[in-house]
Amino acid sequence: MDGVSSSPMVNRSSTVIQKQVVLPWRQVLRIAFQSLKVRLSRSLITTATLALAVAFVAYTWSGYGILNALWHQADTKLQETILASGYEMAGGQFGSTPKDRWLAILSLLVCVVGIVNAQLMAVTERFREIGTYKCLGALNSFIVRIFVLEAIYQGLLGGAVGGVAGVLVGTVSLVLKFGWLVLPAWPVTTMLATLGLATLLAVVLSFLGVMYPALVAARMQPAVAMRTEQV
């Protein structure tokens, strides 16, 4: 065949070898996307977990954002209604009392645990696949690349869907409570920032959740990785 593949092992040098085991990004994109598509129901469950966790965060954040915007446009009567319904202000802002801070941190915590757990499970199920990749000559970095890209796809999708859902539910619940005045007061930039932040959060957490098990599996001896799932 070609001279490269038949060159004897003994003539190698590290740089030559590096160029001889490759996985172009185009292929990584294809493999990661396809891997999600084929395992659609399984990956949708993981993505749904992501979306739910992010929706909770986005709901909490957007509620405060809307209230803060609404407050300045509300008359005294509406302001009284808002305070009477249990929302508390601190320093002229909603969401900054200790109780509200705690709620925000809690929602973030749920998000972290939910996403990291979902991704940990999803990757652990695939240790044997990782072992097989290594048998075929994959470097650790190939495996990490494939899994990280899958995580980013899932993070983007789950984060965007969850963010939109959270903001939507937050808006609707406030409209139901305080009437249509919420809509003209709706702070577009704040909401977009919330959406962006929530999506970023999903991507980062999903990335972290995948990175750890993927690295662990990639560093295993292939035989060990393939045995893990069979036990």
Place this chain on the structure above:
Amino acid sequence: MDNADDRAAAQSAGVNQDQVHNVVRLSQVTKLFRMGDNEVLALKGINLAIKAGEYISIMGPSGSGKSTLFNMIGALDKPTSGKVFIDEVDVAQLDAYELAWLRCRKIGYIFQTFNLIQVMTAMENVTLPMIFAGMTQDQYLEKGMELLRLVGLADRYQHKPSELSGGQQQRVAIARALANDPTIVLADEPTGNLDLSTGEDIINLLKMLSKERQVTIISATHDIKMINVSDRVIWIRDGLVDRIEDRDKLTVSIGKVT
């Protein structure tokens, strides 16, 4: 560098003098597994030399250390002590790139459980090692088709493993093992999950490959049918090489049994 030169010299000498060199050599290989407080010595000091082009069967009862030995020969696991040489290169001395290179181009693996990537089609499974080896799309698609034709599955190239029978999956696995023209094909119980006649087809296919392509085939098995096609049979018992038999002697011993 001296080391590499020595190795190069050793290999070229081997080729020049037309001696068949040892494609695999094991020296005092042991493997210890720890399971909680238990320690199991799966391999107790294996010495072995396998020449290029041989068809070797590693036989032995289950739990004898066959699969562990298979993993050592294939550089899929590290021995606890002792050395594994592939083409007279000490595997323990290789860095991650060189190991990947070795697994990608030098050795093809076949497993009892097929181990195809479930989400990929037959064609994608076969071409994956070629992608790793840096072939262009035209090259790997053409070669992938050629290999699938070789194992008789050209018309099923778009099927996923779940849409193929056990025998067909193992054929895809064989095609994948041959993707980068390896010098060694390692098979771990290749017929273990297959019925009798399908198993025989697989054995014949492996034999044909060893003859036509001069591939060294090393197969861990307890399938008696494998004996008939093997050049040598290595019997493993309790983590040690029990005996090594050549084919001519084997037919006699089979004659006795049957």
